[in-house]
Amino acid sequence: AKLFESVFGLPYHSALLIGVVVIISYTALGGFMAVSWTDFFQGIIMFFAIITVPMLVVHALGGFHDSGMALRNVDAGYLDMFTNESGKALQPIAITSLMAWGLGYFGQPHILTRFMAIRVPEEIKSARSIAMIWVVVSLASAVSVGLVGRAYWPDMLSDSDSEKIFMLLVEQLTHPVIGGILLAAVLAAIMSTADSQLLVTASALTEDLYRVLFRPQAKENELVWVSRATVMGVAVLAAVIALKPDSSVLELVSYAWAGFGATFGPLVLLSLYWKRMTRNGAIAGLIGGGLTVLIWKQLQGGVFDLYEIVPGFAISVLLIVVFSLSDRKPEALIEAQFDEAKG
Template sequence: MTNTTLITFIIYLVAMLGIGVYAYRVTANLSDYILGGRRLGPGVAALSAGASDMSGWLLLGLPGAVFAAGMNQIWIAVGLTIGAFLNWWYVAGRLRIYTEVAADSLTLPDFLENRFHDRSRLLRVISALVILVFFTFYTSSGLVAGAKLFEASFEMSYTSALWVGAIVIISYTFLGGFLAVSWTDFVQGLLMFLALIAVPVVTMMEVGGWDAVTQEAAAINPGFLDAFHDMTLLGIVSLMAWGLGYFGQPHILARFMALRSAGDVPKARVIGMGWMVLSLYGAIFTGFVGVAYLHGEVGDSEQVFIVLSNVLFHPVISGILLAAILAAVMSTIDSQLLVSSSAITEDFYKQLFRREASETELVWVGRLAVLGIALLAIWMASNPDRSVLDLVSYAWAGFGAAFGPIILLSLTWERLSRNGALAGILVGAATVVVWAELSGGLFDVYEILPGFLFCGLTAVVVSLFGGEVSPEVRAEFARVRSEFDRAR
């Protein structure tokens, strides 16, 4: 990396830390730290949700998968697009209203406890534990991606690269909480979008146009051009099942909860989906045109975006493009750290141990939780052979299977019971853990699919055999439905 590229990169990092310091000054209480006081506008909420969703997987994992296997990897993007749209359409507005009606819930476990009027605290504790377990894997994936970026760009050892990336991300999340995370995600989302348009377009021009790209790719492997190459119906369904994960991702659902009002959802949905579609397919074509330009040869397929950025662009632009990778990594890790911190602070410390704790005390507990979770994730990410895509897929499946059906049912079916929700979460999470250890035949399907189905089925059956819904729960459900109809 040239000195010019390095300076550009450092300026970006300092700017992100500056946002964190400013957010620190306007964060006054736990609601500000966890949800930004529910005052996100539609643009910030949409790009923040998208950036926190996609992570380093968008610029490293997906281009790398297409570079290694060809266009048959496009089915992941198709499934994600459908899932994200349905999440904005069915979940966003209802969840924004319901979390406020249900005792102004600040976290997902908080909402589940209040939605079902669970006095035992069991639903809160179990859901918070699931969040902590799977987010540790998810955060680890982001740290691996960040380390690969620093390792490839600065000629650092993997361990040194891991610590440098982690320190930057931890710093502004520690200071500014949700506002810092959302504002930095907005900036990072724009940067990611521009990078994923620029890199494939410039690379295609260097190769000689689209026809030259397809001819070169076909010469290397004719199957690279075929979306159905080496694919079975089960394989396509398995890749598209990624879309089911959206309904249960706590860091994405937190953006819905933080919107100013449910009336902002339609505008946010248009912005968010436009960003996502162009970014996803920009990542796919980055991997595909990389095959033609690099003749299918690169040391680590997940570094194809990094290689193209360094080879094809002026050092200043290269620095900005590499910063986009860090932006993708940072925008997801900060959100995951914050949600995990919120689970520890709101769902364990405050509810189970220190209900009389002051707002200042809770904010500092949250900051210390960020530090503790990050250190555990750093330890898990210390193996340089870990794949970003593998780590992301496991955590994504865990959240999608454990929480996805429960969120959908809790917002649309008043008969879902506390026991049904609890049983569904346990079955969904356990299915992902067990299924991921199996292989061969039907077991080769992505674990989110059986986990999602078993979770939903269990929740419905247990609820149907349970008692009647309490009048309080029924009244709240009716109020949410009425407010949602008015908001539309």
């Protein structure tokens, strides 16, 4: 919605409606195959754009040296990893919170399903390398966009408008045709995440809840329609959450990242490396991690300024271990399958 609002001058809510309709359409009709192919091409566009834009800004500022000097003239603290925006040293809570973002990757279902969909186990190693290269390049380039954008526009944008810096730079520095391609990367980033989240949610609700609890005898055609209805319902709910125009995308993403990471991350890791984990331990960890994130987010000041994924992750691990050790050991067959999977 912010993209369409900035580029086309559309009202925010109209832009939001357009985005919801487009994403629902191809996700509900095409399923996992459509999402996989669209994500592939969207990834190519994103990779090209996220590298190109900071290079264009550096060129416009006169090169790397002049860009660095321009940023120092605005605020030298932006080039120091251990100071905040006011130039003061980062506190341990802030450093821990920044590093804790890495914990979230283990619990992101839309990322894990990509690895689960790999055809043969031998391809996982190459997929891992590709994923790591993508993460390093994209994150480094995204940070570069923020830095050079700050140097190009010394006047600080408002909190909500600062998220439009990529779009503003593209509009300012490129031909409309090239700009359209680069701005498509923003839409690609949004759509590739949204469609994957919708698909995973629909699959979980349809297969793990509807089929298991309510309709074990449900036919495939019925499950397809339930899945499509779920996609629409979740998308509408997400649109309601996004109705506030001045809400921060980063704030919403960080909250969701913590929720997924603390709820599913410990469960995934311990499932892979600890064969003593039991069903009751897994359930306790899921509930405890998710609730901790929800509660911690509502508290402020002191230790509660710590990113909510940290206590959520820790509580989840603790509950999984305690409940699993208090429970009876998994059956010998399960342990044998675990050992076989580990090789």
